[in-house]
Amino acid sequence: MSKPAASARFLARESPAKLQVARSEGSVLYDSAGRKYIDFVMGWCVGNFGWGAAAATRAVERYSGPDYVYPGYTYAPWHELAALLVALAPRGLTKAYRATGGSEAVDLALQAAMVHTGRKRFLSLEESYHGNTIGALSVAASENRERCRNLLAGCDRIKAPLDAKKLGAVEQRLKRRETAAVIMEPVSINLGVMVPDAFFMSGLQRLCRRYGTLLVMDEVASGFGRTGKQFACEHYDLTPDVMCIAKAVTAGVMPMGAMLSTDAIAKSMQDGNAYSTYGWHPRSVAAALATLRYVERHRERLLERVMKTSGYFEERLLAMRIGARAEVRVKGLAIALELERPADASDLQKRCRKAGLLVTAEDSVVLLLPALTIDRATAAAGLDILESCLRRRAGA
Ligand SMILES: Cc1ncc(COP(=O)(O)O)c(C=O)c1O
Missing domain, CATH: 3.40.640.10 (Type I PLP-dependent aspartate aminotransferase-like (Major domain))
Known part of the structure; x- marks a missing residue:
């Protein structure tokens, strides 16, 4: 069993300056100033099939x-x-x-x-x-x-x-x-x-x-x-x-x-x-x-895709310099990075947002909940942002 976060509860509490959402599409949100964000929150397990899911x-x-x-x-x-x-x-x-x-x-x-x-x-x-x-x-x-x-x-x-x-x-x-x-x-x-x-x-x-x-x-x-x-x-x-x-x-x-x-x-x-x-x-x-x-x-295809994308996230995250005592927990596309201190998690969340990536943070855990249908290029772009924010944090 993986170690649980000390007291992580993600009650959709976001950082104080709330994002003014104007538009959403696929795995991307736009704010009222037209700024684009890659969305690894997806409304906290609401947008599993991407924003604007065609059938619904x-x-x-x-x-x-x-x-x-x-x-x-x-x-x-x-x-x-x-x-x-x-x-x-x-x-x-x-x-x-x-x-x-x-x-x-x-x-x-x-x-x-x-x-x-x-x-x-x-x-x-x-x-x-x-x-x-x-x-x-x-x-x-x-x-x-x-x-x-x-x-x-x-x-x-x-x-x-x-x-x-x-x-x-x-x-x-x-x-x-x-x-x-x-x-x-x-x-x-x-x-x-x-x-x-x-x-x-x-x-x-x-x-x-x-x-x-x-x-x-x-x-x-x-x-x-x-x-x-x-x-x-x-x-x-x-x-x-x-x-x-x-x-x-x-x-x-x-x-x-x-x-x-x-x-x-x-x-x-x-x-x-x-x-x-x-x-x-x-x-x-x-x-x-x-x-x-x-x-x-699309049951089989969807679940296969989740596992393939999950493997990609895990491989990328394990290769990042998250911190000696940090932990990565992955189950499908429910992904947690447990950092050393709560301040590390909220700091990382803020850096990511500034750089155009949305994640949630509660206590010392940063949570990634990307769309199950996210394409590889968008997943890679989001993970690149995360990696560069982690690198800047380590160098800070
Ligand atoms: C596990 C779990 N149960 C219940 C709820 C409550 O759902 P709702 O916000 O739709 O009332 C949530 C909301 O985040 C949840 O994560």
Whole structure:
């Protein structure tokens, strides 16, 4: 397992002088002064297929259905989209719930776990991030407890490293049979591309089954090819009880989220009447259907391309002078550079931005999340900028 960042949470907090975005295209953003930036942030796992992704953009431009569908009615494309999501998802996930984004999907997952198990405790990873609702904040980093004084009680956390020893600590908690769900990102991008041990993940699934706790995989950031698999939980051949998705599902063209569950959980939820006024708006559905059909059609080619580009990034990064104690962590196109000090990361981010490359920095980690479809020339140009900024830093 790779070493996690000390407390890396990338809550889309950017440097103080915010970029005034005017236009985006492929892997490039333009600011209001017409300056061009190579984008290695891509809206933080939203623009997986490049800005202006043709299929989703066209689907929304050509959309000619109802302006809106009241959740009390039904709408054929909702069923089509649910079927597509279920077909792409790990086996056993058969129902999809409508949401407007990742936080709402996570809240639905917590709700489903409480209703299905009749329990109220949760277990999650220390320093994690699952969104901005009270439920999502409750299961994320402990520091939220100091900021918001009335979060859900009974939210326990375990700390990385996630290894065999940690399974013992998990079992101590789960065996009390009070924990409704364990929720985590299968590859934690928010923890600076923290990749759990395969032994830990299969043990976790076994313990959840043994003690009647649901396993919730938050794939909001890691889903849709980001880590080199369609969903990151496939690295461990897991069959989660619940999965949350959002971000790249519409290629960034419209907002959307979804919670996927098993039949048994849906039955406890009374077959899924979770009201969300704008959940799965018809135009969002059009964008998602187009994106998922594209993903389904080009699945092998897309994932092969991710792995090829990932290899190129890794090779280039390992050849750079990042620092003796720095670490490079790569899982597909989720890439973290852990530098020695937080100041190094924010300094590098600022230098890159000045030189025309966008990256994120939190604590001592710089994160690179390029489009899965980035072409070699743009990837090379971005990495050249990064390398020259690192070189200038080393020489400073
Ligand atoms: C792992 C994870 N879960 C949930 C969310 C929340 O998603 P949203 O911002 O769409 O509500 C995020 C957002 O960054 C995330 O990274």
